[in-house]
Amino acid sequence: MLCNIRKMNYKKEIEKSLEYFSKDFILDYSFTLNEDLIDKYYIFCRGCLDNFSEKIDITPNIVIFNTNMSVNAKAKKDLDGTSIITINQGLLNNCITNYLKNEKLLEYINTKFNYTSNSLDTNVNLLAFQVTTQFTFYHELGHLIQLTKLNREFELEERQEENQEYNPVQHKLEINADTFASIAISTHIQQYCERNFGESLNSINFEETIMIFSVCLFNYFNSFLSASKDIYYKENKHPHPYFRVLLITMNIANHFNNSEFLKSKNINVNYIDTFRKIIDFNEELEKNGIFDTDFYNKFDNSIENKEKVIIFLYELIEFDCNEYYDAMDGWVE
Numbered sequence: 001m002l003c004n005i006r007k008m009n010y011k012k013e014i015e016k017s018l019e020y021f022s023k024d025f026i027l028d029y030s031f032t033l034n035e036d037l038i039d040k041y042y043i044f045c046r047g048c049l050d051n052f053s054e055k056i057d058i059t060p061n062i063v064i065f066n067t068n069m070s071v072n073a074k075a076k077k078d079l080d081g082t083s084i085i086t087i088n089q090g091l092l093n094n095c096i097t098n099y100l101k102n103e104k105l106l107e108y109i110n111t112k113f114n115y116t117s118n119s120l121d122t123n124v125n126l127l128a129f130q131v132t133t134q135f136t137f138y139h140e141l142g143h144l145i146q147l148t149k150l151n152r153e154f155e156l157e158e159r160q161e162e163n164q165e166y167n168p169v170q171h172k173l174e175i176n177a178d179t180f181a182s183i184a185i186s187t188h189i190q191q192y193c194e195r196n197f198g199e200s201l202n203s204i205n206f207e208e209t210i211m212i213f214s215v216c217l218f219n220y221f222n223s224f225l226s227a228s229k230d231i232y233y234k235e236n237k238h239p240h241p242y243f244r245v246l247l248i249t250m251n252i253a254n255h256f257n258n259s260e261f262l263k264s265k266n267i268n269v270n271y272i273d274t275f276r277k278i279i280d281f282n283e284e285l286e287k288n289g290i291f292d293t294d295f296y297n298k299f300d301n302s303i304e305n306k307e308k309v310i311i312f313l314y315e316l317i318e319f320d321c322n323e324y325y326d327a328m329d330g331w332v333e
Contacts, residue, residue, distance in 0.1 A: 025068075106125050
């Protein structure tokens with residue numbers, strides 16, 4: 001019965017969406033191979049939108065999947081005030097192929113983190129799919145919160161065309177939405193560990209769970225680097241994915257470092273150590289052919305370059321754009 005109700009809800013979402021999109025644009029996943037998987041993701045997205053709508057002015061709203069095969073998603077505020085999130089079929093397919101169906105990833109993690117993986121109540125591949133797709137949703141939700149300050153139509157999408165004019169405001173909006181999504185995902189990870197391990201939660205299984213979730217998210221954004229040109233700073237409409245990867249990882253590590261719940265359990269998460277371990281674990285997976293990305297060999301990691309990166313990130317974080325709301329002001333735990 002519950003499944004039928006879920007399908008009916010998405011059918012209603014499609015009906016609402018036809019006011020804004022053509023029928024060919026909207027993805028009706030009924031009777032497709034991944035129907036149950038996408039349906040559960042839709043229920044997650046719909047539930048989050050309903051929850052945040054109680055606190056933030058993002059109503060009316062729509063979340064819809066579309067038939068575009070590129071790895072992309074978009075947040076939009078329509079002229080009539082409707083908040084819209086669209087997620088491409090190509091993004092779903094990417095996460096299904098690279099994480100849900102990545103058997104090498106499952107085997108490697110089950111071997112490396114045997115102590116923890118045997119205690120998880122959910123398949124590692126499914127956890128990897130969930131963390132990457134849920135991050136995307138939260139990122140777009142962050143954009144909707146930013147856009148509530150505008151009294152006009154506007155849209156923000158995840159990917160950009162190359163060689164666009166530099167836009168510091170757009171750079172700020174992207175990393176601000178990433179920060180919002182990072183905190184949301186970190187909260188989910190901690191809640192999952194509380195529920196899954198209960199009284200047996202300790203430093204080992206918590207740290208290993210962080211590694212499993214975080215490295216998949218790290219790799220997800222690394223996949224955006226494959227088509228990117230050399231690292232750039234004050235160029236283009238979007239920040240280079242390299243900066244987004246680093247900031248997301250730092251935000252996750254810092255969140256756990258400051259968690260009062262973890263401290264109450266005598267689980268101390270060192271911010272710098274956790275950040276380093278996530279990056280090193282990604283390198284390990286790349287070298288063993290689990291991930292086909294090449295983060296380490298793609299960029300200059302010299303001391304001089306690191307200092308330049310740190311300065312740029314600091315300027316980006318501190319950049320003020322008063323035309324939009326800070327997504328973190330809309331955080332609802």
